[in-house]
Amino acid sequence: MKPEIKKALSRACIGFPCGAGVVCLLPILWGCASGGGVCLTTGALVLSKGTEAGAALFQFLCVGTLGAAIGFSSIFLEREGSFLWNSLWHFLFNITAFTATAWNCRWFEVRGDRFFPRYLGVTAVLAAFYLIVWAARCIAWRSDVAAIRKKMGLAEAQSGPSPLKWRESLPYLVLAAALFLLLRPLLAPLDGPDVPVLTGLLLPWLCYPFTAAVAGFAAGRQYGPCPLLPPAVLTAFLPNLLFFSPAYDLSQGLAYAGIALVFNLLGALWGKLRQKQK
């Protein structure tokens, strides 16, 4: 057996108890935090399996298998070659395993809701995580490659800047867009029903402006003015308008796009001043 297959199988063996452990622990933590009772499985699963114990055991095995699949799939990310393809395979493998588990365990059939809307929401959040990881790693590798290139006395990138600098600014666009898409659905369930501090105050007044500013400044410092960044920020903000409470306004999106633009230009200026000093 190939060493990497052996490695993947051993990770799968570790993944099974981890997955099974999480499915037992999460409902207990949720129950303690919300002050309600502990409910290990959904009502729909209990109905289909007949007893709570049967439903819990079935879910235990399913999520354990999901954990094993996640452990096994980590091998994709260790392969050489295109990180983009390896990540895509990793995502597809895991989303398939997650879909099978969610369907069998009836996770998205709460209060008679249909499966797909919630499932698509979770899939979108997971996809956004992958995009964030890709963008962050791309930015880190670029920095490493630039440092090695400089030390070896090599010329900068062999071809000139791409149109509208789309290639150079892509990781920053993706990072900013993913955060704008991801933070709201992640924070919304954690917010209090009466005073939504997270989505009403923290997100619109701190997180979003900070994300726009940092992405703009970092891209500007590295590559100069990046015209695609402000429209990308505005576009990524738009899904936030679909949430009803607290309601956001289009003018906020324009403000964030403006922040991205201003900080991008400041970053470009900073980068130029640093170069002149050197």
Added chain:
Amino acid sequence: MRVEFRPEPGCGEPYLVLVAEERSGETDALMAKLSALGTGPLPGRRGDEARLLGPEEVLRFYGGTKEVFAHCADGSEWQLRERLYELEERFCPGGAFLRISNSEIVNVKRVTGLDLSLAGTIRMTLDGEVVCYVSRRYVKKIKKALGI
């Protein structure tokens, strides 16, 4: 500079150790010169043909654990007796060569370009438009070897 000789019975091939307070450009240059003393020509063969290859004419060494080849600047490729890890021990410490992946060692002076694609592959170009790929796992080691 103080020079000392320390006999060490059973050490096999003689080796040099440079002692300094900290690593600097001067120590790196000295190490490169001293390493070059042990980097004599390599015997290579191609079918029935045999030739001594000078390290300066080699673009890269590549291969697996069993067969290792030297790709020269004139485009010729020669099979070597040495294993890749032996070539690494012999040529890399001085900084003239750099290991970029499990199966490749490149001549630093022959590198003409280094680019990162959006897919995450790091493409290194050598003299004569020869292309090879840097393993992402080796980036940290390369930075360390270059003193970054």
